[in-house]
Amino acid sequence: MWRDADFRRLCAGQTASQLGEHASLVVLPLIAVLTLNTDAGRLGVLRAVEQAPILLLSLFAGAWVDRWRTRTVMVLADAGRATALGAAVVAGVLGVLGLPALLVVAFAVGALSVFFDVAYQASLVRLVRRDQLLRGNSALEGSRSAAQIGGPALGGTLVSLLSAPIAIASSALFFVLSFLSIRQIRRPEAIPQRAERPRRVRRRIQEGLRFVVGDPLLRAVGLASAAFQFSLATMMTVYLLFLPRVLHLPGTAVGLALAATGPGALLGSLLAGRLPNRFGYGVVLVTSAALGDGVMLCVPPLHGPAAVTVPVLVAVNFVFGAIGQLVDVTVMAVRQAVTPDDMQGRAAATITFVGMGLTPIGSLLGGFLAQRWGLRTGLLVTAAGMLLSPAVMALSPLARLGRTLPAPAVGSLCGSHRWEGE
Numbered sequence: 001m002w003r004d005a006d007f008r009r010l011c012a013g014q015t016a017s018q019l020g021e022h023a024s025l026v027v028l029p030l031i032a033v034l035t036l037n038t039d040a041g042r043l044g045v046l047r048a049v050e051q052a053p054i055l056l057l058s059l060f061a062g063a064w065v066d067r068w069r070t071r072t073v074m075v076l077a078d079a080g081r082a083t084a085l086g087a088a089v090v091a092g093v094l095g096v097l098g099l100p101a102l103l104v105v106a107f108a109v110g111a112l113s114v115f116f117d118v119a120y121q122a123s124l125v126r127l128v129r130r131d132q133l134l135r136g137n138s139a140l141e142g143s144r145s146a147a148q149i150g151g152p153a154l155g156g157t158l159v160s161l162l163s164a165p166i167a168i169a170s171s172a173l174f175f176v177l178s179f180l181s182i183r184q185i186r187r188p189e190a191i192p193q194r195a196e197r198p199r200r201v202r203r204r205i206q207e208g209l210r211f212v213v214g215d216p217l218l219r220a221v222g223l224a225s226a227a228f229q230f231s232l233a234t235m236m237t238v239y240l241l242f243l244p245r246v247l248h249l250p251g252t253a254v255g256l257a258l259a260a261t262g263p264g265a266l267l268g269s270l271l272a273g274r275l276p277n278r279f280g281y282g283v284v285l286v287t288s289a290a291l292g293d294g295v296m297l298c299v300p301p302l303h304g305p306a307a308v309t310v311p312v313l314v315a316v317n318f319v320f321g322a323i324g325q326l327v328d329v330t331v332m333a334v335r336q337a338v339t340p341d342d343m344q345g346r347a348a349a350t351i352t353f354v355g356m357g358l359t360p361i362g363s364l365l366g367g368f369l370a371q372r373w374g375l376r377t378g379l380l381v382t383a384a385g386m387l388l389s390p391a392v393m394a395l396s397p398l399a400r401l402g403r404t405l406p407a408p409a410v411g412s413l414c415g416s417h418r419w420e421g422e
Contacts, residue, residue: 005186006185006186006187009181009182009184009185010123010182010185012178012181013074013078013177013178013179013181013182013185014120014178015178016174016175016177016178016181017074017078017116017120017174017175017178019174020081020170020171020172020173020174020175020178021109021113021171023170023171023174024085024109024168024171025050026254026255026258027167027168027170027171028046028050028102028105028106028168029043029046029047029240030240030251030254031097031102031164031167031168032046032099032102033240033241033244034244034251035164036098036099036102038099039371040237040238040241040366040367040370040371040375041367041368041371042099042367043237043240043241043367044237044363044364044365044366044367044368044370045103045363045364045367046099046102046103046106047106047233047236047237047360047363047366048359048360048361048363048364049103049106049107049110049360050106050107050109050110051110051233051356051359051360051363052107052110052360053107053110053111053113053114054110054114054352054353054356054357054359054360055353055356055357055358055359055360056111057111057114057115058114058118058349058350058352058353058356058357059205059208059209059346059349059350059353060201060205060349061114061115061118061345061349062118062205062208062345062346062347062348062349062350062352062353063201063204063205063208063345063346063349064115064201064345065115065118065119065122065345065348065349066122066204066342066343066344066345066346070119070120070122070123071123071182071183071185073115073116073118073119074116074119074120074123074178074182075179075182075183076115077112077113077115077116077119078116078175078176078178078179078182079175079179080108080112081108081109081112081113081116081172081175082172082173082175082176082179084105084108084109084112085105085109085168085169085171085172085175086169086172087105088101088102088105088165088168089165089168089169089172092164092165092168093165097164097165105168114352117352118345118348118349118352119345121332121336121344121345121348122344122345122348204346205346207343207346208343208346208347208349208350209350211339211343211346211347211350212347212350212351212354215338216396216397217334217335217338217397217398217401217406218335218338218339218347218351220392220393220396220397220398221331221334221335221351221355221398222350222351222354222355223354223392223396224289224331224389224390224392224393224396224398225331225351225354225355225356225389226354226355226356226357226358227388227389227391227392228289228293228355228386228388228389229355229356229358229359229362230358230359230361230362231293231362231382231385231386231388231389232359232362232386233358233359233360233362233363233366234362234363234365234366234369234382234385235296235366235379235382235383235385235386236363236366237362237363237366237367237370238366238369238370238375238378238379238382239299239379240254241370241375242299242300242375242376242379243257243313245375246375246376247302247306247309248306249306249309249310253306253310256310256314257310257313257314257317258317259317260313260314260315260316260317260318260321261317261318261320261321261324262321263318263321264317264318264319264320264321264322264323264324264325265321265322265324265325266325267322267325268321268322268323268324268325268326268327268328268329269325269326269329271322271326272325272326272329272330272333273329275326276330276333276403277403278403279403280401280402280403281330281333281334281398281401281402281403281405282398282399282400282401282402283399284326284330285327285330285331285393285398285399285401286390286393286394286398286399288323288326288327288330289323289327289389289390289393290387290390290394291319291323292319292320292322292323292324292326292327293320293386293387293389293390294386294387295316295319295320295323296316296320296383296386297380297383297384298312298316299313299316299379299383300376300377300379300380300383333405334398334401334405334406335347335348335351337405337406337407337408338405338406338407338408339408340408366378366382369381369382
């Protein structure tokens, strides 16, 4: 059992960090669209630059995190993100905050977020027993849901009503709060013992790749994640333009619509603690992914005033957030359960690399489709593309998972699973 005080600090730090991250994910693109009048192509470039570190740094981050305390990594990442956004605030005050500055800040925040996210995913395994993973993940993801409620709404409101420097400063403040909370964690981590002569980073990365590729469940998780994240990146580039320019919504309404994923995600994290054990992990994953991704097809046909479109957008994003969170928590529990302790960081980083490595290309493609076909048609096509992920799950070993989690592979890195309860 984890120490209650330290677990609360981890939850609080994770919540604050996610609040800052979700606020910045809305603030930076909206500043580009509403303040700098950025077109679809340049918005795609901005989002691609923000996501490029996932492709460039994920594998290195996994090899690094497996040899260090996750608390140290998360604290340094928070400090770095607060500093990068603080520099953007100074640039805004001086009147030099243009698209080039936003690109630099977006890349820096994205790079440090890679390290924070990999360390966060590995931290829980070092604090709790494996039979507590689903409950622990549900609690942590519930705290992240609280951040998703306030982050987008706060970012959209600040960009709409106040200046760009103040909007950016709000995100920096939450990273400072996360730094202060995680820094107070006192529990010693059970990090894997280091060899006297550390292996090269390249070899450790290769071991992580071989482990994920050789494991049928982790390979399926990576492929399904890649399909989802690529489609989501493509759709979100069009979506962030569709709301203000086709539906003519102000920044506050955009933030409100996006914030609806937060309470939905809170519900999803609660459901994740119950549904897989009742209906089976495979059934929950495939059914939920199809429902959650398919609901986005309700957005492209929307017409009319904000009094009509905003409630529909809130409902759609609520369902998307709830089902998406259910899938995320369930997949994370599966990944953590089948992965040995000394591979947690590398497995998380490899799946992040495989799953999100194509997101920069997706963002660029979204901008291209918006310019080529128009925002409404582009959104319809990209929303339909999100159904590829549940299709991958349905054809994979994930669909055959039962009500108990598999145990870590025994023997070689690519060995067969030993299933609990057999």
